[in-house]
Amino acid sequence: MFLATADFLLGETVLLASNEVYHRHLGVNLPDIWETIYLSVTAGILLVAFIAARGAYTVSGILDDHRMIKTLSTGWLFVFFSILWLAFLTKTTSTFSRGSLTLAFAVGFPILLPGHIVLARALKRLLTAERLVLRTAYLFYVGVPGIEQGIIGKLGQQGIAVCGVSNIENRDGTIAAPSVRAAVAAAQAAFRNGQYEAVYLFCSWDQQTLIERILDETSRLPLPIYLFADAYTDKILAGSPLHTGWQRAFEVQRAPLTPGERLLKRLFDVAFASLLLLFLFPLMAIVACAIAIESGRPVLFLQTRRGFCGKRFNIYKFRSMTVQENGAEIRQAQRNDGRVTRLGRVLRRSNIDELPQLFNVLRGEMSLVGPRPHAVAHDDSYSKIIASYAYRHRVKPGLTGWAQINGFRGETRELWRMEKRVEHDLWYIKSWSVRLDLKIVWTTALLMLSDHDVY
Structure with missing residues (x-):
């Protein structure tokens, strides 16, 4: 108020x-x-x-x-x-x-x-500081004495003052009826001495008998009773409910983007990629001629990558190496890699070698922003050792991404670097917005000439 x-x-x-x-x-x-x-x-x-x-x-x-x-x-x-x-x-x-x-x-x-x-x-x-009280509650919990302090502190930071606590003992996995009655009796006495507004119950949801017993015993209190979800149940209830008229279901996995969001992202990709190609076409033409003079044809390097839902496509890049690996074994570029040409070092350091992927964006195989696509050989390798790796394919791969602007691009010699890249990609999929895409594109533009993780 x-x-x-x-x-x-x-x-x-x-x-x-x-x-x-x-x-x-x-x-x-x-x-x-x-x-x-x-x-x-x-x-x-x-x-x-x-x-x-x-x-x-x-x-x-x-x-x-x-x-x-x-x-x-x-x-x-x-x-x-x-x-x-x-x-x-x-x-x-x-x-x-x-x-x-x-x-x-x-x-x-x-x-x-x-x-x-x-x-x-x-x-x-x-x-x-727990100095603002918006409501009061009585706390029931099942567990080791002492854990209630953490619960009380978190509730206090939400403006909820706990005016009484009852620990329902759980011995050998069983809960005795006298323990429940004693806890409820303490709550009733506290209500008579100074009224509170609600009863909060913290316990595992698989303890159905306990929950029913507490609800039965507290039915005499003229108060609302709230059962807080345990960690596992909270993940399920966090999803949007679906009301079928028969039973309720909770969304345990949402589609990465709704149809409207996919349309909005596609319009953004086409408009922005078209403007970039129009603006950068002279530069790309000069680079193509320079590659042809130094290394001969072809000036473009094509490599098979996995895109949306694992569908394969050929990604376009300006050729920056003396080799064109696209098989079962592909070695990542390393610092002072002898396979990189003199012009290729400049192209890779400035990220200009990635510009032909704007055509992949216009073709609908990629997006401007998304998880960076890896070679199929690397996909096969990492999907076996990182459980959530395949989730990256739930959206189109991107020319740049959240992981890239947070320092996780280039060589992934240590496994933890790829794990961090996957973690950032999954966060992006979950948190997508046009505003986030604009932020990533803008940050990428600022980092293009100062990224030292690419060689």
Whole structure:
């Protein structure tokens, strides 16, 4: 409520101040003050309603900076589009000052965002220090005495104060009924002495008898009871639910990209790759001529790689070596590798040898951003020793990727380097967004001339 009130007042003040500044400084007659007040109040209510609907006033929303910024920016857009739509429907657009609205839209977000962040971080500090109590709860847990301190600390950082604890003893894998009754009796006594708002139960979900017994014993308490998922169950419940009308199912593996996201990524690839080819074509023509003069034809090196769902394709690169390996055994380029030509060293160090892969992008075999494709021989080798290696093929391979801009490109002499590359690739697949692709492309451009891991 504190944060929502602040957002309401900030949003309202921005519109009132913009109206005052616009008309005072330009000498335009001030509109009716009550119309301006009604408009600013409406804007404040719309802003707070939108942010609340997106869950940004919850503890999880306050703790997530990225979510907070995204919600505020979309909320500010929503406010002004809603105002324009309401004005159109009520045929009152002529009564509003377009200039003051435009000014408020332009300067409002840069004012609103810092104000919201300052207040949110103040709340986060209180939560982290466990000095802000939003609700109280009684804790049941099954396990070794002492582990409840970690649970209490984590709950405290979410604004939940634990006002009582009952440890249900688990001896030799069995739980005695008296232990459950004693724990519930302690919870009932604590409720009579000072009421709390909920009961939290922490135990393994395979202990069905225990759960049923606790629910039966606590049914006399007029409180909600929450069963927290154990580590294994939490992974399953994290997926989106599917309601069939018969039973509910939880998504334990999501498709890497939805159809809409795939279309958006493809449009980005085609548009950006076309612009790059148009801009870089003269450079590529000069490089092709230089290779032909130094080493002869062919100027392009083709090698079989695995793409989306393991489908094979030929990747294009400018030839930078005296060999064209494409068999069952392929040796990675090493520092001071004698197979690399003089021109090839320049091409590889500047990453210019990778530019023909823009044609792979236009052909739909690759994406601008994604896991880098490896030679088939290396795929076969690493898939046997890295369990999650094959998951990289769930999206199209990329000309650059998250692993590459984080230092995991070039030779992978040690196994841990390839494991880290796979870890970064899987994170990218899970976290994809247009914004992330733009960040990777931009960072790649900055690193092109300073990458010392390629030789």
